[in-house]
Amino acid sequence: MPADLAVIGLGHLGLPLAQAAAAAGIQTVGYDTDPRPFTELSAGRSPVEGSLSAPDIRRMLSGGFRPTTNAAELGRVRTAVICAATPLGADRTLDLGALGDAARALAARLRPHTTVLLESAVPPGTTENFLRPLLEEGSGLRAGRDFHLAYSPSRLDPGSRTHVYANTPKVIGGLTPACTESAAAFYGRLTDKVVRARGPREAEMTKVLETNFRHVNIALVNEMAVLCHDLGVDFWDVIRCAETKPFGFQPFRPGPGVGGHGTPVDPGHLPYSSRTPGHPLRMVSLAQEINDRMPQYVIQRCATLLNEHGKSVRGARVLLLGVTYKPDLADQEASPAREIAGRLMDMGAQIGYHDPHVLDWRVRELPVPRADSLYEAAAGADLTVLLQHHRTYDLQGLAVKAQLLLDTRGATPAGAAHRL
Structure with a gap:
């Protein structure tokens, strides 16, 4: 069954998002360029140490979350959120390698009218200067015209019972005003407050x-x-x-x-x-x-x-x-x-x-x-x-x-x- 949302990158950012989406009744597919998360999730285990518990994973799976290794499913959703890891490299700059891999996997299947969101921690300019060219070159589509593109910083407080996904405001900056509104419509299903940035x-x-x-x-x-x-x-x-x-x-x-x-x-x-x-x-x-x-x-x-x-x-x-x-x-x-x-x-x-x-x-x-x-x-x-x-x-x-x-x-x- 086609999903409404694809979460790309099933690490410490992607899993909580997928959990919140499944809890909100959104049919969600989870994809990672590394096959290990699929294996772990399919077995009912979290692929990230210290992240979600086994009962959390079971509730996600029963609530409409489905891990997959089939990248073709990325082309069947209305919204795709990239949550690839961007670890600190030896030169103390963020390594965008996994983000690039995720972008290329999505670009090859990207359809018009899809909303693409980036949540990975990145330096300013990454959405426009790094992610956008990869998506446009790989899909033949133009961001802001054929598909929506926006950035929303992840705000997680792991283990907190006070600051959860629903009551933590979500900041959104779209490539165009229409991109921002499309992103706001999606995140409005998960959180009580959406804050619109200029871009x-x-x-x-x-x-x-x-x-x-x-x-x-x-x-x-x-x-x-x-x-x-x-x-x-x-x-x-x-x-x-x-x-x-x-x-x-x-x-x-x-x-x-x-x-x-x-x-x-x-x-x-x-x-x-x-x-x-x-x-x-x-x-x-x-x-x-x-x-x-x-x-x-x-x-x-x-x-x-x-x-x-x-x-x-x-x-x-x-x-x-x-x-x-x-x-x-x-x-x-x-x-x-x-x-x-x-x-x-x-x-x-x-x-x-x-x-x-x-x-x-x-x-x-x-x-x-x-x-x-x-x-x-x-x-x-x-x-x-x-x-x-x-x-x-x-x-x-x-x-x-x-x-x-x-x-x-x-x-x-x-x-x-x-x-x-």
Whole structure:
């Protein structure tokens, strides 16, 4: 049976969209240039670690979602949303390779009057300068005349029960006013509020601003945390006091590093644009530099604590608690835990871990021993490091059991542990 919607790219962006569409009664087909998601979804499993649960997948499948490996089905829908991954490359620019593959697969089957939407994280100008030519060359159709084209930044808060798809406003920027309205008509079926941007570039830059805002502010509190530790100031108490200000302040909290799928983007250099402004965002580059230093700072604090208690890192038993990037989720995307574990291993430490959401964890392809009993493992470890605060952790009880506890999340009661 022909579907109404095609979601192209069944990763951390595409799956929640497909879930929301199926819940809204939209007949949805899911396609990925990689066949693995089809295999996993057909078996009732999520292809993305820490994403949807098996019951979520079953509800999607019964609600009208259908994964496929047949690209011909992309030509039978009214709306196609590209959610291809755009990971950060070695040069710290977003890799658009998967996006290009998805665009070519769609272009070969694109029909007139289809609405094509892009949700992948991309630099401003990508929809017009990268995606549009691929779609037009592959289909022989013209965007804005023969088919609608628009960009809508993905806004996901994984694991949140407060900010879900339906109550999160959707920003839309179309190539033409008609493109914007066609996109608004589609997203209006999924969310309570649609916000119209002037065009694709404004919508793309909205995502850049939102992501960079997070990273820059985290960098600020990370620097403040290091300074306050050196000055003997309880920075967590500083944040508690500052967040009582009812205007002009939004609380961010330091940590061992910045994880998640949203990466900071510097749109100052666009390799496919002849209108490159050539003005890099120095604040973003500096923020990234600061945040990238945090795993090493955690290692430094670990070594200092052990040394103060007459122990060396070499041979020390170190227990890492919480190896995911976000509390109460299994998603490990860009979590600083793996880098911290690797550096400690290089220094000769014996690493173990505990995480209620991660049953098997590897660092440099080597399995890391998982603690079965949290309290026993903490009591036997020379140093326990809280990297992620899952709600199942009783930190007050843990502080009593652990020989040494370093809390990188400021989650323990004051005085119960050494805090970042």
